[in-house]
Amino acid sequence: MSNGVIAITEQSEGIFRKVTYEALSEGNRLAESLGCNLTAVVLGSGIENISDEPGKYGADKIIVVDNQALSEYMTDAYTNVVADIVNKENPSVLIMGASSQGKDMSARLSARLNAPLAMDCVEIRVENGNIIATRPMYGGKILADVALYGKPQIVAIRPNAMGIAESSGAGVIEKLDIDVGKTDLMFVEKKLDIGKVELTEADVVVSGGRGMGGPDFSVIEELAELLGGAVGASRSAVDEGWRPPSDQVGQTGKVVSPNLYVACGISGAIQHLAGMSSSKVIVAINKDDEAPIFPKADFGIVGDLFEYVPLITEEIKKLKS
Amino acid sequence: MEIIVLLKQVPATESFIGIADDGVSIKTEYIKWVINPYDEFAVEEALRIKEAQGGSVTVVSAGQERAVEAIRTALAMGADKGILIKDPVVDNCDALGIARILAAAVKDLQFDLIIAGQRAVDDDNFQVGTAVAEFLGIPNISLVIKEEIADGKIKCQRTVEGGTVVLEAPLPALFTTQRGLNEPRYASLPGIMKAKKKPLDIKSLSDIGVDASEIGEPKSKILAMKLPPEREGGRIIKGDSSQSIVAELVNALHKEAKVI
Numbered sequence: 001m002s003n004g005v006i007a008i009t010e011q012s013e014g015i016f017r018k019v020t021y022e023a024l025s026e027g028n029r030l031a032e033s034l035g036c037n038l039t040a041v042v043l044g045s046g047i048e049n050i051s052d053e054p055g056k057y058g059a060d061k062i063i064v065v066d067n068q069a070l071s072e073y074m075t076d077a078y079t080n081v082v083a084d085i086v087n088k089e090n091p092s093v094l095i096m097g098a099s100s101q102g103k104d105m106s107a108r109l110s111a112r113l114n115a116p117l118a119m120d121c122v123e124i125r126v127e128n129g130n131i132i133a134t135r136p137m138y139g140g141k142i143l144a145d146v147a148l149y150g151k152p153q154i155v156a157i158r159p160n161a162m163g164i165a166e167s168s169g170a171g172v173i174e175k176l177d178i179d180v181g182k183t184d185l186m187f188v189e190k191k192l193d194i195g196k197v198e199l200t201e202a203d204v205v206v207s208g209g210r211g212m213g214g215p216d217f218s219v220i221e222e223l224a225e226l227l228g229g230a231v232g233a234s235r236s237a238v239d240e241g242w243r244p245p246s247d248q249v250g251q252t253g254k255v256v257s258p259n260l261y262v263a264c265g266i267s268g269a270i271q272h273l274a275g276m277s278s279s280k281v282i283v284a285i286n287k288d289d290e291a292p293i294f295p296k297a298d299f300g301i302v303g304d305l306f307e308y309v310p311l312i313t314e315e316i317k318k319l320k321s
Numbered sequence: 322m323e324i325i326v327l328l329k330q331v332p333a334t335e336s337f338i339g340i341a342d343d344g345v346s347i348k349t350e351y352i353k354w355v356i357n358p359y360d361e362f363a364v365e366e367a368l369r370i371k372e373a374q375g376g377s378v379t380v381v382s383a384g385q386e387r388a389v390e391a392i393r394t395a396l397a398m399g400a401d402k403g404i405l406i407k408d409p410v411v412d413n414c415d416a417l418g419i420a421r422i423l424a425a426a427v428k429d430l431q432f433d434l435i436i437a438g439q440r441a442v443d444d445d446n447f448q449v450g451t452a453v454a455e456f457l458g459i460p461n462i463s464l465v466i467k468e469e470i471a472d473g474k475i476k477c478q479r480t481v482e483g484g485t486v487v488l489e490a491p492l493p494a495l496f497t498t499q500r501g502l503n504e505p506r507y508a509s510l511p512g513i514m515k516a517k518k519k520p521l522d523i524k525s526l527s528d529i530g531v532d533a534s535e536i537g538e539p540k541s542k543i544l545a546m547k548l549p550p551e552r553e554g555g556r557i558i559k560g561d562s563s564q565s566i567v568a569e570l571v572n573a574l575h576k577e578a579k580v581i
């Protein structure tokens with residue numbers, strides 16, 4: 001009998017990240033395979049109003065630590081608190097999103113707890129009570145099945161890779177008063193681009209490359225906005241200074257797995273393909289009919305993106321109305 | 322400012338990656354080995370700090386003999402000293418084991434700051450730098466695009482979903498790099514000449530006072546590698562006019578693929 005699965009939730013400004021619902025849903029599925037309970041951990045300050053939400057995704061118990069010192073994610077305070085919870089609950093599996101927070105915390109926890117970690121997983125299965133995680137390596141050029149040994153087995157899941165499934169759990173809330181312990185980090189400030197859809201979490205990504213010919217990405221931005229998606233860029237577009245580094249999709253940029261990826265004026269360098277090939281549907285628009293992006297795309301249009309992208313936007317508007 | 326850079330040698334990102342006959346590792350015959358791009362940012366940032374504040378930059382790596390080339394490149398960029406931990410145990414380690422070894426290697430060195438890549442672009446583990454900080458009991462800040470050091474503290478701007486956060490930590494501390502931090506310099510010819518004379522020590526585990534049993538068996542192990550599924554599609558939409566092509570595409574995305 002397993003000791004349970006703990007899902008670490010993540011909220012920003014009192015709203016759970018999408019990957020949190022994915023981690024809860026996957027955690028619930030793992031708990032069922034292991035024949036154990038799912039416990040959700042909610043950390044933050046002034047988070048009472050969202051604390052019961054994990055119950056809708058199968059959490060049997062919800063541990064809430066509401067503490068001023070947890071109002072912002074800080075590696076040391078969060079690691080201290082989660083390590084305390086793990087030591088008390090002794091779970092078999094710890095699951096969280098491989099977000100900027102989850103990647104940082106899972107790595108620190110792995111070292112603190114001497115526990116195995118599979119980072120950025122896209123699929124998880126249970127064999128003989130152990131986790132086997134599938135995770136991309138070499139920027140997605142390889143998928144590896146990784147076995148974890150020891151306890152707890154930590155899995156950080158790639159945003160957008162796993163589904164969200166509602167399921168009613170008992171959702172019993174347990175408020176814990178845990179001291180954040182010794183901390184060194186000080187919070188200075190935060191700047192969020194409100195309303196901007198995060199690339200790694202977007203359902204639709206429209207990216208531009210060298211074919212954009214300059215910093216004017218307005219045709220792409222319009223299509224992305226219409227679809228509630230995010231704008232991405234190839235490395236050439238970033239190197240040219242047309243887009244910020246945070247928009248770069250690829251092996252040395254962000255790895256994205258949206259439902260729809262539209263590559264505009266992107267030839268498809270192997271490093272770029274590595275960053276977007278796990279997208280569910282790929283559309284490529286390029287003047288060069290021999291561009292390596294085309295064999296990797298589900299649908300291709302050979303032509304000028306400045307002609308086709310606005311037409312696509314218009315056609316989708318018609319469809320929506 | 323005494324700075325340590327953690328560095329890994331990885332296949333160049335333009336490499337085609339194939340699976341070796343054992344099914345759990347990659348073919349290495351035709352690979353061009355380079356400094357992990359995120360570690361290159363780390364070397365560059367360390368050099369900039371040294372140029373502004375004085376001190377020295379030591380590059381530490383764990384890996385095979387060939388990693389000497391990557392360390393030499395960092396020395397040619399301007400780093401002062403290199404250490405390679407080369408031991409049969411290293412080859413069998415997972416990320417946690419490597420972090421333990423690197424922490425042991427730097428523990429007895431003088432340092433104010435450690436800079437590491439956010440991840441190596443081979444394993445993509447995002448784990449080693451942060452775990453080294455934990456083993457050393459020092460604070461870490463990950464995914465940094467800007468740093469500022471003053472009065473024994475480092476202030477770092479890190480990227481988060483949809484924005485940035487600024488955090489401050491007392492030194493010694495570790496931070497990991499994010500694209501946007503800097504543009505790494507190329508090694509100059511005089512730099513390459515000088516690098517040949519700079520100290521580069523190759524050490525075994527026992528040289529750094531680590532018993533193989535302390536590292537233990539890896540806690541994660543690759544069971545199998547596979548190539549991602551090939552896309553069948555590659556359907557080029559053709560038509561009499563751009564309007565009809567677009568209509569067909571949007572229809573396909575809506576009705577077949579159901580993504581809009």
